[in-house]
Amino acid sequence: MSTWLLLHYKLPNKPSALRVYVWRKLKRIGAILLHEAVWVLPDLPRTAEQVQWLTAEIQEMGGEAYSWRASTILGQDDESITQQFHEQVDTVYSDLLKKLGKPKADLQELSRQYQQTAAQDFFHSKLGLIAREKLTSKRGEKS
Amino acid sequence: MKWVTWKNIGVDRMACIWLIRRWIDPEAEFTFISTGEKSSPKDGEPFDIPGERYSHHGGHCTFYAFLSENKINDPILTRIAQIVDEADEVQEVTVEPAALGLDLICRGLRQISKDDFEAMERGHLIYEAIYAELSKDEA
Numbered sequence: 001m002s003t004w005l006l007l008h009y010k011l012p013n014k015p016s017a018l019r020v021y022v023w024r025k026l027k028r029i030g031a032i033l034l035h036e037a038v039w040v041l042p043d044l045p046r047t048a049e050q051v052q053w054l055t056a057e058i059q060e061m062g063g064e065a066y067s068w069r070a071s072t073i074l075g076q077d078d079e080s081i082t083q084q085f086h087e088q089v090d091t092v093y094s095d096l097l098k099k100l101g102k103p104k105a106d107l108q109e110l111s112r113q114y115q116q117t118a119a120q121d122f123f124h125s126k127l128g129l130i131a132r133e134k135l136t137s138k139r140g141e142k143s
Numbered sequence: 144m145k146w147v148t149w150k151n152i153g154v155d156r157m158a159c160i161w162l163i164r165r166w167i168d169p170e171a172e173f174t175f176i177s178t179g180e181k182s183s184p185k186d187g188e189p190f191d192i193p194g195e196r197y198s199h200h201g202g203h204c205t206f207y208a209f210l211s212e213n214k215i216n217d218p219i220l221t222r223i224a225q226i227v228d229e230a231d232e233v234q235e236v237t238v239e240p241a242a243l244g245l246d247l248i249c250r251g252l253r254q255i256s257k258d259d260f261e262a263m264e265r266g267h268l269i270y271e272a273i274y275a276e277l278s279k280d281e282a
Contacts, residue, residue: 024235025202025233028233028234028235029233045250049153049231050233052193053193053199053232054233055193056193056194056198056199057199057201057202059194060194060200060201
């Protein structure tokens, strides 16, 4: 059974920049927004710290925030949540693989994209492994 | 004086402890309490605990708070603050590739240390090394 981190918060309506700031931070961490209501992340040492600090930061901004460690009551729900995390990174990986196949691909830019995505790849997607192998095999290739 | 933080120190707190001992309070004594526990005044000045003065503020790490609260102006320490920020906080802009590597090292260091006291000694060495190496850039 998986343990999840949940985050729910409320921010003042204005300035709207704060809302954007928090939203972007959660996207950057790789969190998923379930039903426009609650943000979810797997419970890992790094994500737990990130959620802890973000919760404190929202409170400091004058918002209200609560975060929990939780497990689903129906075990099969773990699978569907995990699946959503897979989909999130696989979209980027497949786009990356498509770009890698093109002549004169910008390898530096694509490696940067790969690293960013890999940091959110909590469940080790197979596509990520393929992207990584493709990228490393391009290394030193004279085009 | 006495200082208190949660157990299981990582990249930010190893840096803070090094900074405290080296620049702020050479006689510093440290206490490590359980994660999530509220510190009591008798334990000393809390740091890297949410809501405290020496903590994350405005998306910056605790090391950064120590520099600004104590008005420490040292270009090398400012550079280290940027590295720790990128290692320990969610950043959109990243300019220090060393950050992720340092985070990995500090996590591993804690894992192979028998307690936080041992980890902080080993962390001390890491930050001494970083400071020395970055000093060459500044010279």
